[in-house]
Amino acid sequence: MAGISRTLVTLKPGKMEEFLEMGRGVVDRVSEVPGLIGFGWAQMGDDKVGIFGIYDTTESAEGAMAVVGDIFATMAPFLAKAPERNVFEGEYFSVK
Numbered sequence: 457m458a459g460i461s462r463t464l465v466t467l468k469p470g471k472m473e474e475f476l477e478m479g480r481g482v483v484d485r486v487s488e489v490p491g492l493i494g495f496g497w498a499q500m501g502d503d504k505v506g507i508f509g510i511y512d513t514t515e516s517a518e519g520a521m522a523v524v525g526d527i528f529a530t531m532a533p534f535l536a537k538a539p540e541r542n543v544f545e546g547e548y549f550s551v552k
Contacts, residue, residue: 458493459517460546461509463528466536469503475534476505482527489523491516493548503536510548517543 467475479497486495495509509524511517521541528539 457514457545458548459491459511459514460544460548461507461511461517461520461524461541462544463507463509463539463541464500465505465507465531465539467503467505467534468536471534472499472502472505475531478531478534479507482530485523485527489520492520507539514543514545 465475476497476499486492489509491512493510493512495507497505497507500506509517509520511520524541531539
């Protein structure tokens with residue numbers, strides 16, 4: 457079964473565009489994460505972003521913090537509080 461990570465971040469006021477631009481800039485680094493199949497994010501209001509990762513297993517999702525933690529550290533100037541990351545067992549479906 458796949459591993460699905462969900463990270464909720466709360467941004468400092470007015471930091472959304474800078475945060476999203478920084479996020480687009482880490483795509484190459486994210487490709488280094490073992491077991492990662494894909495990721496994306498959803499803007500959930502003026503100051504919240506949900507980041508979703510799909511991994512081949514929950515073990516891969518849990519082990520990804522070695523690389524993902526470094527990426528989260530670069531986000532620190534934009535964050536109002538520490539990110540909340542959870543890993544769930546799940547399935548994904550590729551439609552194309």
